[in-house]
Amino acid sequence: MIGISMFFTALLLLLIGFPVAFTFAAVAVFFGMIAGIVEIYSYGGFDAGLISGLIEGLNEGVAMFGYMPYRIFAIQQNTILMAIPMFIFMGIVLQKTGLAEKLLESMGFLFGEIRGGIAISTVLVGSLLAASTGVVGASVVAMGVISLPVMMKYKYSTELATGTICASGTLGQIIPPSIVLIILGDVFQVPVGDLFKAAVWPALTLVASYIVYILIVSYIKKDVAPAIPADPSRGSKKKQVYKALIDIIPSLTLIILVLGSIFGGIATPTESSAVGSIGAVGLALMYKTFSIDMIKMAAQESVKITSMVFAILIGATAFSMVFSYTGGEEIVTEFMNNLPGDNKTSFILFTMLAILILGFFIDFVEISYIIVPIIVPIAAALGINPVWFAILIAMNLQTSFLTPPFGFSLFYLKGVAPPSVSTVQIYRGVIPFILIQIVVLGVLAFYPEFFGIDSMM
Structure with missing residues (x-):
């Protein structure tokens, strides 16, 4: 459960207002150390003494991050x-x-x-x-x-x-x-x-x-x-x-x-x-x-x-590495596979609802680099067309700019609007457009052929 704990810890810190990139990186390091200590403990490493066991566990956690330079270098080489x-x-x-x-x-x-x-x-x-x-x-x-x-x-x-x-x-x-x-x-x-x-x-x-x-x-x-x-x-x-x-x-x-x-x-x-x-x-x-x-x-x-985008990407890379190492991906995959009803339909509905709710609180960049990499392998295993699924997520992420209380567009407009325009009026004004986006998202999810897209590979 270390991976699940680190996910909710990161989400809590983001809601409090900590910087995104540093939050992901710091949570990854902290839980990476915990994972190292837990692993050494499970193999009897603490039998020789508490201090030596802790040191060995911390060394194990640090060793995990030895792969980070290669991951960062791979990001820098990505021409996309x-x-x-x-x-x-x-x-x-x-x-x-x-x-x-x-x-x-x-x-x-x-x-x-x-x-x-x-x-x-x-x-x-x-x-x-x-x-x-x-x-x-x-x-x-x-x-x-x-x-x-x-x-x-x-x-x-x-x-x-x-x-x-x-x-x-x-x-x-x-x-x-x-x-x-x-x-x-x-x-x-x-x-x-x-x-x-x-x-x-x-x-x-x-x-x-x-x-x-x-x-x-x-x-x-x-x-x-x-x-x-x-x-x-x-x-x-x-x-x-x-x-x-x-x-x-x-x-x-x-x-x-x-x-x-x-x-x-x-x-x-x-x-x-x-x-x-x-x-x-x-x-x-x-x-x-x-x-x-x-x-x-x-x-x-x-x-x-x-720089902001790439700093988030590097922090998210460290986060996803520790999340995978601690077994978080396996738990998410098992949960998704055990959803009631048709696997594909249940998976799409659950992921769209989860991304929509997360969009109320965190930015599209964090969702793209933290949430999406977790669900991509599951979508591939279900035979879902990645292009269609990516468009679904993109339209869903667009909603995150409009949803109160942290929609960035709302704050952009409030910053240049006359004093007579209240924040509540802006919130009320975007609600019909959010509903329109959800309706179009639903049509795209259930009738992709209307847009000339195939939902399966």
Whole structure:
């Protein structure tokens, strides 16, 4: 039971607020020492004396970590993970080009004359930004600064406005190129390009579901999202459409460069991330926001975020090594195999529920590197298609950005929202969108053929 104890100890420390990477590493070392002592005790090592037995047990625990340099070196040699810093860099550079501002302004006026039009344009811009950058924080902050004041000005419901912004900002978790999909591709050991292709239809379904919900709510409750009167100063409708298309073209070009090169088999995700970084710099030049200082700041931010991801990965590697050594994997496997009903269905339902609940409290990176590696061998033994299972997990992890009390998107938006917008209003606003995600997740789980995915190997 040492492995199970260390899992709950790590979870408790994370809930208290200890740094993620150091929590995993410290818990791994502590329980590794305990495992060494227990092993020496079971072989009669304490017969010669308490002190000598403890020393021998600690030495046994330390010896376990002799394999860590090889594991860390294997992480450093993983070319798939090279895409993470470059996609992060691409997203931060695009954030500074003012792309989101131009898109929201044009599309907001384009759809504004219908009820819920600004909210719909927010969803569409969120999906374009997700496909261009994949950076959740940047998307939520940008739309919170630009779109929220406009919706508040035209008497939109605070709950609908904040919920739409938070949900739209998290689309970067499932719409390629997604950092989550890159991480899951590494964990599942499947081509990231296959995950990108498989994620397209579920992601578009989610976007369409958001828009349908906004339209229904807007027409049932007419005061929730009123239409915006036409603005003659912006010219004719034809001119507004033309301007919106001009603002969309740069994003679409970058999406085609990045995703088209992957889907067309021209480049790997790692190579396309480099193409995307160059494309982002090109857009900065086009929008006349390029400067050496901007590139330097973007590079520094990329290094910080990437360092956080890789520090968590190294700590999680130590954690999973000790967890396996202490027999934790065997206990989890036995538990999963003994679930009532059909093994595959019970396994999917239990893992999805567990990840959904864990997403209320801990981040997607910790779940990806701690929980997912434990369940991957079980999924393989049940003959589950790893691509389908990875997409299920990715969509589930997207929900972790929205679920109170620790959803990161909620805090991003609260940080830029006016003081009149309360945290409770944001919480209430995201609940319908969380339910929509769960419904789409259920359809993907039980009817994967609807999205052109096979659930079995």
